[in-house]
Amino acid sequence: MNNIRHFEIEIAELKRSLVGMGNLVEQSLSAAVDAILIPRVDAREEARVLEERLDSMDTAIEERAHRIMALQHPMISDLRLLISALHICSDLEQIGDLCESIAKRATWIAKHSPVENPKHLEELARLVKEMIHGCLEAFVSSNTELAKTVITQEDHSDDLTKLCYESIQASMARTPEKIREYTHLLRAVAHLEHIGDIAVAIAEESVYVHKGQMIRHHHEDLR
Amino acid sequence: MSAITSLPQTAGSVEAMKPEKGYISVKDFDFWYGTHQTLFKVNMEMPEKQVTAFIGPSGCGKSTLLRNIKRMNDLVDGQHHQGDITIGNDTIYHPHLEVTSLRKRVGMVFQKSNPFPKSIYENVVYGLRVAGVNDRATLDAACEHALRSSALWEEVKDRLSASALGLSGGQQQRLCIARAIAVKPEVLLMDEPCSALDPIATGKIEELILELKKEFTVVIVTHNMQQAARVSDLTAFFYLGKLIEFDTTLKIFTNPSLKQTEDYITGRFG
Numbered sequence: 001m002n003n004i005r006h007f008e009i010e011i012a013e014l015k016r017s018l019v020g021m022g023n024l025v026e027q028s029l030s031a032a033v034d035a036i037l038i039p040r041v042d043a044r045e046e047a048r049v050l051e052e053r054l055d056s057m058d059t060a061i062e063e064r065a066h067r068i069m070a071l072q073h074p075m076i077s078d079l080r081l082l083i084s085a086l087h088i089c090s091d092l093e094q095i096g097d098l099c100e101s102i103a104k105r106a107t108w109i110a111k112h113s114p115v116e117n118p119k120h121l122e123e124l125a126r127l128v129k130e131m132i133h134g135c136l137e138a139f140v141s142s143n144t145e146l147a148k149t150v151i152t153q154e155d156h157s158d159d160l161t162k163l164c165y166e167s168i169q170a171s172m173a174r175t176p177e178k179i180r181e182y183t184h185l186l187r188a189v190a191h192l193e194h195i196g197d198i199a200v201a202i203a204e205e206s207v208y209v210h211k212g213q214m215i216r217h218h219h220e221d222l223r
Numbered sequence: 224m225s226a227i228t229s230l231p232q233t234a235g236s237v238e239a240m241k242p243e244k245g246y247i248s249v250k251d252f253d254f255w256y257g258t259h260q261t262l263f264k265v266n267m268e269m270p271e272k273q274v275t276a277f278i279g280p281s282g283c284g285k286s287t288l289l290r291n292i293k294r295m296n297d298l299v300d301g302q303h304h305q306g307d308i309t310i311g312n313d314t315i316y317h318p319h320l321e322v323t324s325l326r327k328r329v330g331m332v333f334q335k336s337n338p339f340p341k342s343i344y345e346n347v348v349y350g351l352r353v354a355g356v357n358d359r360a361t362l363d364a365a366c367e368h369a370l371r372s373s374a375l376w377e378e379v380k381d382r383l384s385a386s387a388l389g390l391s392g393g394q395q396q397r398l399c400i401a402r403a404i405a406v407k408p409e410v411l412l413m414d415e416p417c418s419a420l421d422p423i424a425t426g427k428i429e430e431l432i433l434e435l436k437k438e439f440t441v442v443i444v445t446h447n448m449q450q451a452a453r454v455s456d457l458t459a460f461f462y463l464g465k466l467i468e469f470d471t472t473l474k475i476f477t478n479p480s481l482k483q484t485e486d487y488i489t490g491r492f493g
Binding site for chain 1: 448449452478479485488
């Protein structure tokens with residue numbers, strides 16, 4: 001059974017790489033959230049470095065997954081894991097891009113006039129971080145209940161985003177000279193919401209890997 | 224390389240449903256070689272004009288069950304069984320059933336191709352001659368139909384009188400399929416039909432199986448998991464003489480109900 005042992009090692013390495021990439025994404029998200037809550041000029045450079053590391057991890061995981069598929073012909077749950085690994089690493093890479101964009105906007109705001117953060121921004125940021133941590137934890141620990149919890153958090157994230165938009169629009173109306181600053185803030189909020197959506201996609205992948213159920217577009221039963 | 228002109232036919236797994244009543248029914252079937260029991264209370268329903276694959280580690284009883292569908296174990300010393308196998312409405316172990324007529328209804332292709340040391344033509348029409356058909360036009364038509372159905376006609380039509388032993392391994396196996404189907408059986412049994420073939424010849428046989436199921440009920444034993452997934456509509460997993468799981472091929476190969484099935488298919492045991 002040497003071949004199987006070799007296969008198990010390859011799969012374990014793939015999972016380890018995904019966990020590593022997930023940890024880096026959480027770090028990148030924390031930095032981006034901190035930067036948008038208290039804008040600072042060096043945020044962009046810090047995010048760029050993390051984003052580059054995520055890009056190379058994405059490539060390495062994709063290459064490893066393709067190699068396993070081509071040489072080992074995985075089946076059933078192994079095949080599901082590999083398909084999902086490809087989706088998840090692409091999702092994580094996208095989160096890295098969004099974090100970099102948030103940091104870029106934070107840097108721009110820091111270099112210009114300060115803005116008043118929406119009352120619910122901090123709560124939204126905390127929720128999105130929790131969703132990302134939750135979906136990654138669900139994937140690693142085969143916890144489909146946790147994955148379903150993340151999926152149900154999407155509505156709350158949407159509500160908070162809406163409240164942030166309303167608050168930013170009110171600020172724009174009050175201080176039209178800061179329209180550009182608030183536009184950047186608005187975009188950063190949109191990115192945070194998008195990251196929450198990606199957390200939901202990863203949670204769905206987690207359910208697919210561990211249960212073989214495709215629940216994308218079928219969340220009704222979870223609510 | 225020739226251009227792909229049409230989409231390959233699917234194995235039909237997506238549409239396949241596990242039937243309540245099959246064309247071949249196995250009911251509470253036990254089988255012994257002497258005192259050694261090799262099959263334990265097997266129950267399964269294999270649908271008409273679909274492909275059912277038997278998978279499982281060596282010695283799990285899949286070939287024994289396959290051979291029983293044609294009553295090929297009858298001559299083995301000390302063999303006995305309990306339970307029933309029916310094809311259509313006929314119980315194959317019924318005391319009044321003529322074994323010869325059963326064997327006409329059930330064709331068999333073996334792991335190693337076994338053409339007779341005769342011409343290609345005589346190999347194909349062998350079963351018909353044994354059945355008393357001697358009319359040349361009838362034999363010619365049957366030969367061409369069987370060779371066309373086994374995707375061999377174009378390759379051999381100009382050398383039908385040449386020795387079958389001069390054909391390649393893959394061609395010999397397709398010739399054996401032609402010989403089996405020339406007598407128009409209802410059921411075609413295949414015991415690892417591609418295990419001695421290269422990937423090209425294997426591909427041809429697999430394509431052929433998808434065509435053959437339009438006319439025949441096919442049961443195939445294979446150790447090649449990808450092959451079972453590609454060609455069959457239903458898959459039965461056997462272990463130590465017991466039918467462990469039997470379901471649509473899509474279900475067995477994407478999300479089987481039992482961990483034991485998944486562990487076997489993914490190579491973790493067996």
